[in-house]
Amino acid sequence: MARPFKQSPATRPSRPSTPDLPPQRLHKLLALAGLGSRRDMEELIASGRVTINGEVAQVGAAVTPNDVVKLDRRILRLPFEAELPRVLLYHKPEGEIVSQDDPEKRATVFDKLPRVRGRWVAIGRLDINTSGLLIFTTSGDLANHFMHPRYEVEREYAVRLMGELTEGQMLQLKEGIELEDGLAGFDNIQDKGGEGANHWYEVSLREGRNREVRRMFEAIGLMVSRLMRVRFGPISLPSRLKRGQMLELPPQEVAELLEWAGLPVARAQQRTQKEKESLGKTFRPKERKPESRAKTLAAPAAKTTDRKPPARKVPAAKRRVTGENLAPPAQQKRSDRNRGRG
Structure with a gap:
């Protein structure tokens, strides 16, 4: 009998070599x-x-x-070699809040975001009664450049008022109005017309304090009946992006956005063919069940020791038969009914 070849023990695949990156x-x-x-x-x-x-x-x-x-x-898998971040545009409707953890369990935009490695960061917020452009990204640095006051990134809104502004009120809004949290003013106000009691205006400003646009008009005695963000920095709300729809920017536009922010442009992420085809196309997200979005950062729960002892199995011979244990016989299979017939 021939001696079989000696089989070499299975070896684990070697880890890919990592370049000598600095700490x-x-x-x-x-x-x-x-x-x-x-x-x-x-x-x-x-x-x-x-x-x-x-x-x-x-x-x-x-x-x-x-x-x-x-x-x-x-x-943890840490990104030593930076990848191009993802940027998502969402046409937010009224009635949704921009919060990752709402104690009242109301509908939140984070329940609709596609799953991603890491987390989505909302660039600015819109209150529950405000609609329009909402930007999400996986880059904290890019979000910081949009939101930090020192960069003075311009926001543009379409405002519908219950009434019409006078020239004096428009001048007052441009020069600045004293609010409870400081002076606030618009960089630009344009009359867009209207019918009846409602009148539309387009306003822009370079900060994003809580309900700032509404509070400025309330300070001069006018009520905002509708508010919609149409532009944030270099990103405008696309006309094809209908209310409640999303679209993800392709890598080329993300790279241009990073250059605008003065941030380094990294290599693009590897994507499947389906993901590549979906870039730049609008889609309506499917709402997920609310989950603990802070699961990763939440402290682990303490282990409880008061566990119930496992139930003791009772032999079938000693098991007490009651009416609850009497179940109807299972339906007979067709093969069993035909078995033994000629």
Whole structure:
């Protein structure tokens, strides 16, 4: 009998070699992974829940691709090589709130967002009675450039008023009105006409305080009957994007947006053919069941020890038969009925 060939033991596939990348700040990588802002990640590290190679991480620590970083014993995949972020446009209707955790359990736009590695960040907010352009991105740095007051990114709104502005009121709104949280004014006001008691205006400003547009008109005695954001920075609400619809910007437009913000342009993410074909096309999202969106950052729940003991199995011979245990016999199968017939 021939001697069989000696089989070599199965070897595990080797890990792909990582380039010699310089160490990077841990809180920065956690933010790039979509777990939150850099400030949130510093607080997360300070809580002691993040470890590096088994040791509790310290604020300001740096890591390399060879380090093992865990959050609550779960290994994290950190983006040492930056990828092009994703940008999603949504035509928000009235009646939805822009919040990830609403105590009143109302409809929120985050229930409709497609799943993504990391998390979506809303660029600015719209109150429940305001509709129009809402931008989401996976880049905290890009969102910060849109929202931080020092960048003075312009917002443009279409406003329907119960009444018509006088020249004096328009001048007053441009020069500034003193609100409870400081002086506020429009950069531009354009009359867009109207019929009856309703009149449309187009206004623009370079900040986004809570209900600022509504409060400015209320301060001069006019009520806003409808408010719609039509532009935020270089992004305008596309005419083909109907209310309640979304579209994702293609990589070329995302790269142009990063250049506008002065941010580095990274390589595009690898996508399936179906994902590539859907870029730039409008779609109506399917609403998911509300879930704990802060699951990743939430502290793990304490284990309870008051468990009920498992039920003791009773032998069939000693089992007491009651009326509840008497179930009707199962329906006889057709093959059983025909069995034995000629």
